[in-house]
Amino acid sequence: MKPAPFDYAAPAELTDAVTALAERPETARVLAGGQSLVLDMHYRRERPALLVDINNVRGLDVITVDGHTLRIGALARHRAFETPTVAPAALGRLLSRVSPYIAHPPVRARGTMAGSLAWANPVSEWCATAVALDAGIELTGPLGKRRVLAGDFFLGPFRTARQPAEILTSVRLPLLPGQVGVGFCEQRRTHASFAQVAAVAVLTLRDGVIAEARLGLAGAADRPVRAHDAERHLLGREAEPEVFAQAGELAAAGSDPLAEPHAGVEYRRHVVGVLVRRALAQAREDSNGYYGDEGRDRHEGREAR
Structure with missing residues (x-):
């Protein structure tokens, strides 16, 4: 299948792009990278009457x-x-x-x-x-x-x-201070598949105690979310595996994932807990200036098992 017919505009100025979009806002779409939009147009899940290509607009790549x-x-x-x-x-x-x-x-x-x-x-x-x-x-x-x-x-x-x-x-x-540690973990079926679940961890440690924690989750709800209960549990506690495991359990309990053919709701909840624990461990090691073997595997693009 090929895209349905559409009009095309490629303005060089942002004001012209906004003007073109405003003329048909309900039926126009913006094209930047197009890696999702064009595929949906190909299968006619998206049928824009106008495509506003912003790739010629100066300064937007900075x-x-x-x-x-x-x-x-x-x-x-x-x-x-x-x-x-x-x-x-x-x-x-x-x-x-x-x-x-x-x-x-x-x-x-x-x-x-x-x-x-x-x-x-x-x-x-x-x-x-x-x-x-x-x-x-x-x-x-x-x-x-x-x-x-x-x-x-x-x-x-x-x-x-x-x-x-x-x-x-x-x-x-x-911007994050140098002493902050960061971690990221993801579970997916194949190397190029969409994530089933992903976890972002940002930790601020003072003398081994967690002073600030941020946990962002993908695949844990119908939108990206923060694991606020897990974050609150971490504050003031030692950055230790047991504490990370408890935070993972709280994140899993608070998640509300959508089912999909290769990952049911309970499976995705379980994965939320595992990945939160792993991402926190990465963040702790990162704050010490060391990725750890698990962190290096992910940094090089290999999957978590």
């Missing part, structure tokens, strides 16, 4: 440090995050640990982080990362710009707070 945040433009490709130097300290380590799990190299060369957030797949690695870090998502529309926190942006499977006439133009991630 990644810069702006104050205490990393500002990521809408056209920054997944592959830009494959090396830790993309951002200072712990944030760069986290992004480079997550990026190898995004599909496979051709998709990472074309797809974008902003596009993943706009698509809002409940098992998206970047969506879970954005929620874990309280990312700020910048939307530009006919009335100007507004910013929405990631926790308020995702409304359900493939649904967001973006209005039909708005374009997601940038993402802001907070």
Whole structure:
């Protein structure tokens, strides 16, 4: 099957892109990387009357440090995050640990982080990362710009707070101090499959005691979520395996995953607990400047078993 007929616009200015989108907001779609949208058009799950291609808009591919945040433009490709130097300290380590799990190299060369957030797949690695870090998502529309926190942006499977006439133009991630430890774990059926569950962990340790904890989950609900009960349990406790296991149990108990053909609800709950425990262990080791064998396996793109 091939896409249904559609009109096409490729403006060079953001204002022109917004204007084109606003003319037919309910039937137009924005094209950045297109790795999800074009496939859905191919199978006619999406039938836009107008495709607004923003790849010619200048400046949207820039990644810069702006104050205490990393500002990521809408056209920054997944592959830009494959090396830790993309951002200072712990944030760069986290992004480079997550990026190898995004599909496979051709998709990472074309797809974008902003596009993943706009698509809002409940098992998206970047969506879970954005929620874990309280990312700020910048939307530009006919009335100007507004910013929405990631926790308020995702409304359900493939649904967001973006209005039909708005374009997601940038993402802001907070910079993380060097002493913060980060971890990421994912379970999937094959190397290039979508995640069944993924867990992002960010730990701040002071003398071995957990002073701050962030846990972002993909595949644990109908949208990316924070494991708040598990986070609260961690605060003030020693960064020890038993504590991590308890946090994993709380995260699993608080999850509400959707069933899918290869992963039932109870299985996914179990995996949430396991991956939270592993991601926390990674974060503890990372705060000591050492990945550990398990962390190296994931960093090199091998699957967790």
